[in-house]
Amino acid sequence: MTQTQLLEAVKQLQDPETGRPLGVTGQALGASADGDKLVAEVGLTSWASCIWSETTDRYAQALRAQVGADVEIVVRPFERPAEKIGQIGLAAKSVIAVGSGKGGVGKSTIAATLALGLHRAGSKVGLMDADVYGPSIPHLLGITDRPHAENNRLQPVVVDGMPVMSMGLLVPKEEAVVWRGPMLHGAITQFLKDTDWGNLDYLIIDMPPGTGDIALTLSQLLPLTGAVVVCTPQDVALLDAVKAIAMYRKVGIPLLGVVENMSYFACGGCGARHDIFGSGGAKQKAAEMQIPLLAEVPINVDLRKRGDDGRTVDNFDDPASAEVLMGMCRTLVRGLAEARLAAPPMPSLPVL
Numbered sequence: 001m002t003q004t005q006l007l008e009a010v011k012q013l014q015d016p017e018t019g020r021p022l023g024v025t026g027q028a029l030g031a032s033a034d035g036d037k038l039v040a041e042v043g044l045t046s047w048a049s050c051i052w053s054e055t056t057d058r059y060a061q062a063l064r065a066q067v068g069a070d071v072e073i074v075v076r077p078f079e080r081p082a083e084k085i086g087q088i089g090l091a092a093k094s095v096i097a098v099g100s101g102k103g104g105v106g107k108s109t110i111a112a113t114l115a116l117g118l119h120r121a122g123s124k125v126g127l128m129d130a131d132v133y134g135p136s137i138p139h140l141l142g143i144t145d146r147p148h149a150e151n152n153r154l155q156p157v158v159v160d161g162m163p164v165m166s167m168g169l170l171v172p173k174e175e176a177v178v179w180r181g182p183m184l185h186g187a188i189t190q191f192l193k194d195t196d197w198g199n200l201d202y203l204i205i206d207m208p209p210g211t212g213d214i215a216l217t218l219s220q221l222l223p224l225t226g227a228v229v230v231c232t233p234q235d236v237a238l239l240d241a242v243k244a245i246a247m248y249r250k251v252g253i254p255l256l257g258v259v260e261n262m263s264y265f266a267c268g269g270c271g272a273r274h275d276i277f278g279s280g281g282a283k284q285k286a287a288e289m290q291i292p293l294l295a296e297v298p299i300n301v302d303l304r305k306r307g308d309d310g311r312t313v314d315n316f317d318d319p320a321s322a323e324v325l326m327g328m329c330r331t332l333v334r335g336l337a338e339a340r341l342a343a344p345p346m347p348s349l350p351v352l
């Protein structure tokens with residue numbers, strides 16, 4: 001096989017972000033030989049950074065099958081800025097709402113974790129806390145700074161290099177937020193519109209639990225990529241999760257996955273897994289409702305402590321929690337990429 005033929009094969013591979021052939025998107029960067037080995041150079045965007053490694057494995061396998069020789073894949077970062085979406089001019093490739101049927105199931109922890117995980121993997125991520133009634137993101141991330149205005153735009157607070165905005169950063173901590181629907185709509189719109197998010201791969205939105213008000217507002221403002229619903233294994237929490245899923249479906253927001261939080265207790269002493277609240281509930285419910293199960297996150301005392309101490313960021317430095325949490329991020333992005341690959345080709349570059 002000649003290098004020209006290899007390059008032709010590389011051009012047929014699909015970009016995980018857009019689902020389009022690398023030859024069409026300009027991401028087939030080269031083909032060369034290095035002794036007995038062939039080398040294919042591909043460009044991948046930061047949107048897909050969390051699945052770069054599995055994408056290149058897939059590429060290598062496909063090319064190997066075609067050329068009958070070992071092929072090494074060299075990845076180069078490929079820039080493709082987000083197009084502005086919605087009436088509010090937000091530049092984000094994927095906007096993901098994280099919701100739950102009821103409070104206290106760890107929705108904010110999971111929202112912050114998804115954002116931090118994607119960010120750590122190399123994507124450009126913003127985290128917006130839309131839980132106006134109980135904004136816990138500032139606490140979980142230990143934010144003490146206030147957002148400031150610059151050129152008439154709110155500058156988000158930066159945590160670990162990631163922009164974060166929360167109603168909790170604008171309202172004094174002890175003050176209760178009592179808002180009617182139109183005020184809520186206004187606050188969320190302003191939040192999205194007036195915040196200088198920059199160019200994002202993902203905007204993760206921590207939704208208030210229960211009601212559909214904010215989900216409806218958001219779905220009217222911008223094309224939401226979809227929602228992730230967080231639940232715990234108890235039957236009653238699952239029922240609440242089913243209600244939340246029904247609510248998202250009603251307002252036309254696709255369901256990207258379910259996360260079962262506090263799924264089981266992994267005993268540090270004996271190493272056994274204890275299913276305190278039963279097991280398999282979310283998995284079964286998710287399968288019934290044809291929604292992917294993104295992760296079963298165990299109850300972890302360190303996770304709770306870090307949350308209380310505002311050090312949720314550190315969960316990714318702890319191998320015990322990092323693996324399952326990063327796995328959750330990968331499963332989410334893999335699902336988005338698979339949907340894109342399965343979708344019919346689009347005339348222009350799609351906004352995911």
Ligand SMILES: Nc1ncnc2c1ncn2[C@@H]1O[C@H](COP(=O)(O)OP(=O)(O)OP(=O)(O)O)[C@@H](O)[C@H]1O
Binds near residue numbers: 303
């Ligand atoms: N897997 C876990 N293991 C241990 N503690 C956890 C886990 N997930 C969340 N927590 C803890 O549970 C508490 C509630 O979490 P969190 O604030 O994320 O829930 P929530 O659903 O967003 O609640 P609310 O609706 O009140 O904001 C926090 O103290 C958090 O640190």
